[in-house]
Amino acid sequence: MNAGIDQGTLATAAPEKKEFWRWQENTWYDETKNWKDAKIITCGIDVGSVSSQAVLVCDGELYGYNSMRTGSNSPDSAKNALAGIMDKIGMKLEDIHHVIGTGYGRVNVPFAHKAITEIACHARGANYMGGNKVRTILDMGGQDCKAIHCDEKGKVTNFLMNDKCAAGTGRGMEVISDLMQIPIAELGPRSFEVDEEPEAVSSICVVFAKSEALALLKAGYTKNKVIAAYCQAMAERVVSLLERIGVEEGFFITGGIAKNPGVVKRIEKLLGIKAVDTKIDSQIAGALGAALFGYTLMQKQAAKG
Amino acid sequence: MNDGLFDQFKEWYEKRHDYARAWKARTGGQVVATMCTYSPEELLIAAGMLPVRVLGAHEPQNVTEPHIFGMFCPFCRDSLAQGLLGRFDYAEGVTLTQSCIQYRQAYSSWRQNVPTVKWDYYVAMPNDVQSPHSRKAHRAEVQAFRVFLQTLTGKELTDDMLRDALAVCDENRRLLRELFDYRKADEPRVTGVEALYASITAQFIDKREHNEMLKKVLAALPARKVTRPTGARFMTIGSENDDVAFMAMVESVGATIVIDDQCSGTRYFWNASKADDDVVKAIAERYCDRPACPTKDYPSHTRFQHVLDLAKEYKVQAAVFLQQKFCDPHEGDYPDLKRHLEANGIPTLFLEFDITNPIGPFRIRIEAMLETLSEEELF
Numbered sequence: 008m009n010a011g012i013d014q015g016t017l018a019t020a021a022p023e024k025k026e027f028w029r030w031q032e033n034t035w036y037d038e039t040k041n042w043k044d045a046k047i048i049t050c051g052i053d054v055g056s057v058s059s060q061a062v063l064v065c066d067g068e069l070y071g072y073n074s075m076r077t078g079s080n081s082p083d084s085a086k087n088a089l090a091g092i093m094d095k096i097g098m099k100l101e102d103i104h105h106v107i108g109t110g111y112g113r114v115n116v117p118f119a120h121k122a123i124t125e126i127a128c129h130a131r132g133a134n135y136m137g138g139n140k141v142r143t144i145l146d147m148g149g150q151d152c153k154a155i156h157c158d159e160k161g162k163v164t165n166f167l168m169n170d171k172c173a174a175g176t177g178r179g180m181e182v183i184s185d186l187m188q189i190p191i192a193e194l195g196p197r198s199f200e201v202d203e204e205p206e207a208v209s210s211i212c213v214v215f216a217k218s219e220a221l222a223l224l225k226a227g228y229t230k231n232k233v234i235a236a237y238c239q240a241m242a243e244r245v246v247s248l249l250e251r252i253g254v255e256e257g258f259f260i261t262g263g264i265a266k267n268p269g270v271v272k273r274i275e276k277l278l279g280i281k282a283v284d285t286k287i288d289s290q291i292a293g294a295l296g297a298a299l300f301g302y303t304l305m306q307k308q309a310a311k312g
Numbered sequence: 313m314n315d316g317l318f319d320q321f322k323e324w325y326e327k328r329h330d331y332a333r334a335w336k337a338r339t340g341g342q343v344v345a346t347m348c349t350y351s352p353e354e355l356l357i358a359a360g361m362l363p364v365r366v367l368g369a370h371e372p373q374n375v376t377e378p379h380i381f382g383m384f385c386p387f388c389r390d391s392l393a394q395g396l397l398g399r400f401d402y403a404e405g406v407t408l409t410q411s412c413i414q415y416r417q418a419y420s421s422w423r424q425n426v427p428t429v430k431w432d433y434y435v436a437m438p439n440d441v442q443s444p445h446s447r448k449a450h451r452a453e454v455q456a457f458r459v460f461l462q463t464l465t466g467k468e469l470t471d472d473m474l475r476d477a478l479a480v481c482d483e484n485r486r487l488l489r490e491l492f493d494y495r496k497a498d499e500p501r502v503t504g505v506e507a508l509y510a511s512i513t514a515q516f517i518d519k520r521e522h523n524e525m526l527k528k529v530l531a532a533l534p535a536r537k538v539t540r541p542t543g544a545r546f547m548t549i550g551s552e553n554d555d556v557a558f559m560a561m562v563e564s565v566g567a568t569i570v571i572d573d574q575c576s577g578t579r580y581f582w583n584a585s586k587a588d589d590d591v592v593k594a595i596a597e598r599y600c601d602r603p604a605c606p607t608k609d610y611p612s613h614t615r616f617q618h619v620l621d622l623a624k625e626y627k628v629q630a631a632v633f634l635q636q637k638f639c640d641p642h643e644g645d646y647p648d649l650k651r652h653l654e655a656n657g658i659p660t661l662f663l664e665f666d667i668t669n670p671i672g673p674f675r676i677r678i679e680a681m682l683e684t685l686s687e688e689e690l691f
């Protein structure tokens with residue numbers, strides 16, 4: 008238990024500038040394979056509001072990816088995301104047969120052959136990551152939240168997005184992380200280190216939550232309890248979105264928040280359904296789906312001659 | 313299709329206040345701000361007046377809060393704002409025919425707080441138009457409005473004058489139907505944006521002038537070359553919508569809006585009057601019989617089948633609900649109408665509209681909807 012620790016040490020009082028919100032940027036590729044052996048190499052670039060990913064798919068299988076923070080403009084973010092993986096494996100842009108852009112910046116990916124919405128791409132990516140039994144996808148992205156239904160192929164059959172407000176999204180969690188001065192990756196585990204589960208904070212507005220969190224600390228809440236209250240509020244908000252569309256078995260979560268057990272386990276508890284597990288980074292689902300679409304398009308193009 | 317065929321309608325829409333001022337200077341007639349498309353325009357036209365429907369400006373405003381609640385629909389707030397901001401300072405009169413209670417309060421605030429208003433008139437049209445008693449009651453209300461206008465102007469409104477005005481309005485309705493018929497084709501010669509310009513301008517341009525313009529366009533349409541891909545065929549459903557930027561966005565990403573059930577579109581002009589020796593009755597019952605607004609669609613929900621029939625007739629592939637935030641009548645209909653359409657093979661998308669709308673996020677939703685309709689190539 009961390010009851011009572013660190014009270015009064017707020018972000019505004021910290022002399023040392025640390026970026027607690029900064030999540031782990033990462034690059035990965037399958038070292039057991041050589042991309043040069045692949046007949047078809049496709050790439051998906053997801054330029055989101057907070058993070059950008061480039062995913063490489065070789066002959067329809069995930070080969071590698073790079074996930075990093077989105078920069079000030081979409082074309083550069085796309086270029087940097089792709090360069091991050093290509094440089095590691097000695098690949099050049101001309102080695103890639105088809106590139107598909109997705110995410111908010113999808114139409115600004117300079118080398119993309121096609122743009123597809125993140126809704127379709129997340130469903131396709133989730134289908135690959137969680138298998139063909141996935142039917143309901145919750146994408147908890149940087150500044151929006153989507154509930155998606157798909158069929159056994161990963162084709163979208165229905166969807167809903169949050170409106171106007173970024174509450175209950177990754178950016179909100181970043182703000183809380185900075186405010187509490189706790190690294191973002193620790194928020195989830197620490198949200199369970201409480202004597203009793205608190206009520207959800209009443210406001211999960213990214214801006215107002217700050218003042219509410221401060222008020223809770225002043226009222227004697229520990230940091231962990233504040234985080235727990237915020238995680239619960241986020242879970243309740245996304246569950247209300249999910250309930251509008253209905254949740255079917257085969258529930259899968261994509262996006263950065265899927266890495267936060269403090270939110271995920273509370274969503275599972277509220278829904279009474281366990282999310283499908285995956286070993287693949289949940290943040291790359293959109294770019295992965297885009298790359299897989301690229302592969303299908305290339306196959307169909309080849310079949311046509 | 314950049315052939316300029318609908319440019320006059322577009323110019324009228326964009327410079328509607330300039331048009332009304334010029335009309336007034338030219339004719340010396342009164343301009344009347346009409347709130348809601350149930351207003352019996354025939355009487356105003358017969359009295360030599362120009363009915364000008366109050367529309368919003370789709371820009372942020374801070375003038376309505378003292379008068380009506382923030383949880384009144386955006387159209388109510390935007391309409392009232394236009395009056396308070398003096399955008400209709402050329403209008404002597406303002407009139408409302410009863411539809412929804414929020415708009416009634418916007419009207420009350422308008423007539424009390426817009427200093428340029430010299431007269432106002434409220435037509436107490438029954439909402440239960442399906443009752444035979446209501447039809448008689450509405451005839452009496454239209455007659456009372458006639459008497460009011462006669463007293464106001466000091467001139468008699470004869471039956472012949474009313475018949476002439478009704479004929480002009482009916483011709484406008486017939487011409488707009490004819491124009492909208494072109495949207496049934498596999499490659500429609502009229503886009504959704506163009507159709508909106510044509511139907512919305514009918515609500516504030518002198519009908520005779522509007523009819524002449526419609527005839528010109530209709531004469532040119534058979535030879536018009538379609539220079540854009542049709543894409544998916546969309547229908548829009550909701551209350552008032554003149555968000556041209558939204559419509560243009562939809563039609564720029566692979567869709568064509570081929571029909572609507574909105575009071576800025578088909579609900580305004582869909583039916584003409586029925587011949588009757590009693591011209592007041594003919595005028596009144598035309599409004600009772602028109603495609604219903606949700607406020608006037610009970611106990612039977614006649615609009616559900618009407619909307620589905622439109623969707624089938626215009627080969628609609630998906631319907632987009634343009635829901636004005638806090639519009640209770642339309643939101644009340646939404647769940648059942650959505651089920652009705654989807655049960656009949658028409659997928660739907662729900663978008664919540666405000667005074668200003670986020671085109672970017674709406675674009676994602678529209679494109680995602682398009683992908684659900686046509687993404688077979690991706691699987």
